[in-house]
Amino acid sequence: MNSFVSTYKKSVNNLENISCKHCALYRICLPKEASECELYALDNIIDRQHNLKRNTWLFNEGDPFKAIYAIKSGCIKTYRLTPKGKEQVCGFYLPGDIIALDAIETGIHTCSAKIIQATHVCAIPYKKFETLSQAMPGLQQQLVRIMSREIASQQWFVTLLGKKSAEERVAAILCNLSDRLEVRGYSPNELILGMSRHDLGDYLGLAIETISRVLGRFHQDGLLTAKGKHIQLHQPDQLRALAGYS
């Protein structure tokens, strides 16, 4: 059972051997139409892994780069450790997202990826992908688009960290998750967070106590109901306004 939302999609249950063409995440994963043969070729090099358990790592900072990963289900956080041993979460990645793009140039992972909810991923061995895309430039155009999207979303995040108050940050991440879940076919107002308060704090640059307090205040103001990881948004528009849009 996917833990993000109550209305779980049956179609994503048997994940291991679905081809890209028939994958429910097709629209999210690949930004523009891909040709039949591109999809077929991609299918052939994809290494379908399964069942990554909670609290395990997909890769670690410093590991050699082998593949990029498409998430089929679950939730992964990427993070970097500061010299003092604190972790800065760089992103929460949901089904359809692609990670490890930061490692392509150096060949070394610059962040760690930890499974925070039972997850399935497709591994796309990068060497094979590069070879393949010599013949199929369309494939690499897809990759460029995905990377562009990642850069734009990091800019959004940078603005959040640089300029927003604690309330705005919490509101913003809730709206952001809501939007992303909606695109994936889930209810936008019934979130079941995949991450702990601790993770949220390490993402937003706030202490867990602050997260807790802000959520409490939102709760009191009738904006939402927060019970542990279950969050119901009652006034999403007002939350969005508070976030300074999402």
Add this chain to the structure above:
Amino acid sequence: MNSFVSTYKKSVNNLENISCKHCALYRICLPKEASECELYALDNIIDRQHNLKRNTWLFNEGDPFKAIYAIKSGCIKTYRLTPKGKEQVCGFYLPGDIIALDAIETGIHTCSAKIIQATHVCAIPYKKFETLSQAMPGLQQQLVRIMSREIASQQWFVTLLGKKSAEERVAAILCNLSDRLEVRGYSPNELILGMSRHDLGDYLGLAIETISRVLGRFHQDGLLTAKGKHIQLHQPDQLRALAGYS
């Protein structure tokens, strides 16, 4: 006269019509060896603009995306406006850097690019580039590498904003600029900043007064000499340690 460093390189003076092959920034701009014909093809589509004046814009948030830009000289900041009208600087870009990568997917610029020191850029029309790379996949591999580098460097920046104190932030950006200037052949310890304290503050998520105070403290401690935009690093190693590495 380039304003970043006192030891200005003569070779970059006549910038307008130099081909990529002979450009002094070749090694920085293109992450891996490019073939003769790739370079030649690239040269042919590049639109060489010149003489962008200080305090003008290369593009603005919301503008339609036409081209990516390689900086030949000068300094550009990219930024996004918050709903309250404050600006979050997303990055300072130096000669050899490439900007507008965030706009490829949506076709709309997600940030503004302002010239903060007289600048020369090469514009690479993206449509033409895409067409060209159908025939030359190596070109697009270059782009992927550049984008990967950008993503990794944004992760560094996110860690700075999320986890570091004012002192660490200022130390970190100084070390970062020092490193980047050194790669470009300038002295690493004699910085002439292209950006104002205001820009620095809007980048680091700090008030200008805080920047000023931190620099003052560093000055007192003998780490550096700061006189307006001229900054001499006296103890770069200690600064680096303070930054929690760069």
Add this chain to the structure above:
DNA sequence: CGGGGGGTTGATGAGTGTCAATACCTGTGG
């Protein structure tokens, strides 16, 4: 039933932002 991790709540203080006054540069026009 008991233990432990995760979450909440309260009191306090440190680190920065804000506001205001002042000094400093830079370019402009007389």
Add this chain to the structure above:
DNA sequence: CCACAGGTATTGACACTCATCAACCCCCCG
């Protein structure tokens, strides 16, 4: 050449947000 104006940087006093520390609760799991 100097005087002036406008932007830019510095310095000080104060306020406020948020981190820290500590106690407690809740709930899940063994």
